[in-house]
Amino acid sequence: MKKNIGQEFVEKTKYQYLGISDQEKELPQPPLAWGAEGANCIDLPRPETLAMPAVDLTQAIEARKTWRKYTGEPLSLAELSYLLWATQGVKQVTSRPTTLRTVPSAGARHPLETFILVNQVEGLRPGLYRYLALEHQLAEVCLEADVRERLVAACGKQVFVGTSAVTFFWVADAYRSVWRYQERAYRYIYLDAGHVCQNLYLAAQVVGGGCCAVGAYNDDQLNAELGLNGVDHFVVYAATVGKINT
Numbered sequence: 001m002k003k004n005i006g007q008e009f010v011e012k013t014k015y016q017y018l019g020i021s022d023q024e025k026e027l028p029q030p031p032l033a034w035g036a037e038g039a040n041c042i043d044l045p046r047p048e049t050l051a052m053p054a055v056d057l058t059q060a061i062e063a064r065k066t067w068r069k070y071t072g073e074p075l076s077l078a079e080l081s082y083l084l085w086a087t088q089g090v091k092q093v094t095s096r097p098t099t100l101r102t103v104p105s106a107g108a109r110h111p112l113e114t115f116i117l118v119n120q121v122e123g124l125r126p127g128l129y130r131y132l133a134l135e136h137q138l139a140e141v142c143l144e145a146d147v148r149e150r151l152v153a154a155c156g157k158q159v160f161v162g163t164s165a166v167t168f169f170w171v172a173d174a175y176r177s178v179w180r181y182q183e184r185a186y187r188y189i190y191l192d193a194g195h196v197c198q199n200l201y202l203a204a205q206v207v208g209g210g211c212c213a214v215g216a217y218n219d220d221q222l223n224a225e226l227g228l229n230g231v232d233h234f235v236v237y238a239a240t241v242g243k244i245n246t
């Protein structure tokens with residue numbers, strides 16, 4: 001039977017990856033995660049020491065909803081540590097090497113870095129930090145007094161970005177995925193981010209919090225505030241978490 005052009009194209013390009021990837025060219029893979037780059041670092045309570053209350057998964061899925069109004073009560077450092085672990089925590093570094101984390105990622109490329117705007121967390125000065133997933137630490141990025149205001153403005157003045165206990169910004173380091181998947185990486189990066197935010201929605205309930213996904217932001221403004229060039233490194237998704245009255 002004569003094949004149509006579409007079938008031939010799919011067969012020829014195997015999984016629809018175009019051309020030869022840098023991995024196939026045997027170019028070295030990029031680092032698994034960004035380092036501290038000389039920033040002041042803060043240890044987070046280790047994930048294995050966290051004693052979080054048991055929450056029934058089925059009930060948590062049923063109860064999940066978006067929360068934009070928070071009590072203003074701070075998160076503890078242990079609670080923040082838990083949320084970071086639940087969204088990007090590294091469980092294993094394999095021999096490939098690659099990281100295996102609490103969330104899935106296409107090809108275990110894990111192309112995301114996490115920035116957080118700390119508004120109300122016990123023991124942390126308000127400001128912008130970056131999560132070092134391999135070390136389970138926070139690196140200070142910007143503690144200027146108006147950083148909160150600037151980030152709220154970059155998120156279309158959505159006030160809960162500044163009234164949350166913490167606001168997460170997930171940033172793609174695109175080459176980590178492009179190295180293997182080329183153009184198709186740009187689909188996987190966004191799918192990966194969806195898994196991360198869903199874990200945050202569920203994990204927020206464990207700390208007596210509520211979560212709101214944030215996709216309405218000014219890309220150029222937000223990338224500039226986080227010091228990203230918007231091409232190789234760019235914000236793909238954000239979310240707020242704060243304590244709530246249920």
Ligand SMILES: Cc1cc2nc3c(=O)[nH]c(=O)nc-3n(C[C@H](O)[C@H](O)[C@H](O)COP(=O)(O)O)c2cc1C
Pocket residue numbers: 064065066067068158212213214215216217
């Ligand atoms: C990709 C995405 C982007 C979103 N962006 C925003 C946002 O910028 N601001 C906001 O208030 N809610 C945002 N939301 C939350 C949705 O408005 C919310 O999920 C929807 O109204 C359904 O309500 P529920 O989550 O309570 O079921 C976003 C949700 C998703 C999945």
